Amino acid sequence: MEFLVIFMIFVSFFFLCYLFRNKNGIPTNWPIVGMLFALLVNAHQVHDWLTELLEKLDMNFLFKGPWLANMKMFITLDPANVHHIMSKNFTNYPKGTKFNEMFDVFGDGIFNVDSDLWKLHRKMAHTFIGEPKFHRFLHDKVWEKVEKGLIPVLDHASKQGLVIDLQDLFYRFSLDTICTLVTGCDLGSLSIDWPHVPFANALDDAEEVILYRHFVPMSVWKFFRWLGVGNEKKYKKAWEILDDFVYKCITKKREEKKQESMKPQVGVDLLTLYMDESQSINVTSVSDKFLRDTILSFFIAGRDTTSTALSWFFYLLSKNPRVESKIRDELSTMETIHDYHKLIYVHGALCEALRLYPPVAFEQKASVESDVLPSGHQVDPNMQIIFNMYAMGRMKAIWGDDCYEFKPERWISERGNIRHEPSYKFLAFNAGPRTCLGKNMSFFQMKAVVATIIKNYTFQAVEGHQVVPDISLILRMKHGFMVKVYHSP
Ligand code: HEM
Known part of the structure; x- marks a missing residue:
């Protein structure tokens, strides 16, 4: 009986989807359900669906959800609107x-x-990321992780003829690096035995549940949270694991500081700076809860973004041997691998990967007061505004007819320097007062990894393995990127 009911629900669902599909590809706003079916039918390929839709609709689309669900969202990619919302009228558009x-x-x-x-x-x-003591630490620890983490794992894989998931490799690299940079302790997740790391899994689970919360009305997920069941139960468990780890780091650091207070420090992690130097910027004391929230924010900022960017970068390279060979040429002109700031072509190739596969694919804001956007669209108070950076990187009106091509040259000026693109056009690092604070840090990490790998190894993508974006908060690859590793002769 139960089976029959579920079966009938499925059949009705697909029948409704068929009925509500729209021939010109633009969703119809149906009574009661609004455009929900169009969203559900396309949820598995939401980025490509939005790209196609926004191309047709001149980069602006008002999505209306079911009547009582409070799901009205204005999706815009128009650079003039982005500039207005992110910078010019910033105070009217908080998160x-x-x-x-x-x-x-x-x-x-x-x-x-x-x-x-x-x-x-x-x-x-801003102050602590800009501290010279932190820069020294960043430089040393990133190269240390490359030499003692990345290279041994890749050497092992090439000697054993193993197939590895590059995305997993980069996630482990980024997790260990950001953990060291923020707390001073290395999680040790990047090693030849690919250890299970509960903290990493808890971060993944939390992100997965946050994504699911975007697709269901708030009252529904809050009710499940209250009941403590389903996804919300998983979320609670993840929260406990994250808290446990982060609070232990804070306690350990406070204890270390009591013992080592007299030792001179050449390079220091961010947690030490937050504990020691807050007074220098007129912050009297920082509570453990403040530190906990800060540390977790850095983890999410630093782990997923850099690793996702690197994964797509190497995927794009596997499809574009011409670009790989130009990168090899550039690397061969370098006296030392540490001259990463001279890597103009690599920089262009990384920007190009970030344009086509921005790790943070969605950004959202909510209006305070009503407003009129440069495109002429009316914004009501408390309206959700969504930017889709994936679609934005694929708009012909912004990047030209060759916008689907991977062309690092797009980023290089006639004089051979990096061409600056305004952030309201290239939104991968956000724009305006909330621009990413880790941009330079991540370019340094990515260049250190790219230079080391391309100088020493070649990858062969596993034939037939499907590489597609997942539906996740961060634009991960759904099935990873499986490659065979070879040591360069
Ligand atoms: C390829 C790498 C990266 C990309 C694409 C990236 C992208 C972004 C984006 C889109 C935002 C805005 C997010 C939002 O407001 O919801 C952001 C903010 C931020 N990022 Fe990054 N990020 C990267 C690496 C990093 C790293 C390594 C750090 C350092 C820990 C970092 C630190 C931050 C911080 C602190 C903010 C918050 C800024 C604010 O709200 O004022 N990011 N980043």
């Missing part, structure tokens, strides 16, 4: 309370707050 509630595991960290608390976080993060 909003809905965002804060959906991402609640990250507490009141920099990603999750607006106004004065955000200003405080921003000031502190």
Whole structure:
């Protein structure tokens, strides 16, 4: 009986989807359900669906969800609108309370707050990421991870003739690196035995549940949270694991500091700077909860983004041998691999990968007061505004007819320098006052990895393995990127 009911629900669902499909590809706003069916039918390929749709609709689309679900969203890729929302009228477009509630595991960290608390976080993060002591630490630890983590794993894989998942490799690399940079401790997830790391799994689970919260009305997921069942149960468990690890790091650091207070420090991690130097910027004391939210925000900022960018970069390279050979030429002109700042062509190729596969594919804002956008669209108070960076990188009106091609040359000026593209056009690192604070840090890491790998190894993608974007908060590959590793002769 139960089976019959489920079967009937499925049949009705697909029948409705068939009925509500739209021939010109533009969703119809049906009574009661709004455009929900169009979203559900295309959820598995949401980025490509939006790209096609927004190309047809001159880069602006008002999505209307079911009547009572409060799911009205204005999706825009128009650079003039982006500039207006992100910079010119910034104060009218905070992230909003809905965002804060959906991402609640990250507490009141920099990603999750607006106004004065955000200003405080921003000031502190900006100051400490810019500290010379931290730069020294960053430089040393990234090269150390490359030499003692990445190279041994790749050497082992090439000697044993193993097939490995490059995405997993880069996730482990980034996790260990960001953990060291933020807390001073190495998680040791990048090693030849590919250890199971509960903290990494907890981060993945939390992200997965936050994504699911985007697709169901808030009242529904809050009810499940209250019941403590399903995805919300998984979320709670993940939250406990994250808390446990991060609070242990804070306690350990406080203890270490008591013992080592007299030792001179050449390079230091961010947690040490938050504990030691907050007073220098007029912040009297930082609580453990403040540090916990800060650390977790850095983890999410630094792990998923850099590793996703590297994964897509190597995927694109496997499809474009011409670009790989130009990178080899550029690397052969370098006296030492540490001259990463001279890598103009590599820089262009990384920007190109970030344009086609931006790790943070969606960005959202909520309006405070009504407004009129440069495109002429009316914004009502408390309206959700969505940017899709994946679609934005594939708009002919922004990047030209060759926008689907992987062309690092696009980023290089006639004089051989990096061509600057305004952030409201190239939104991978966000724009305006909330621009990414780790941009330079991530370029350094990515160049260190790219230079080391391309100089020493070649990858052969496993034939027939499907590489497609997953439906996730970060634009991961659904099935990873499986390659065979060879040591270069
Ligand atoms: C390829 C690598 C990276 C990309 C594509 C990237 C992209 C972004 C994006 C799109 C945002 C805006 C997110 C939002 O407001 O919801 C952001 C913010 C931020 N990023 Fe990155 N990021 C990268 C690496 C990093 C790294 C390594 C760090 C350092 C830990 C970092 C630190 C931050 C911080 C602190 C913010 C918050 C800025 C604010 O709200 O004021 N990012 N990043």
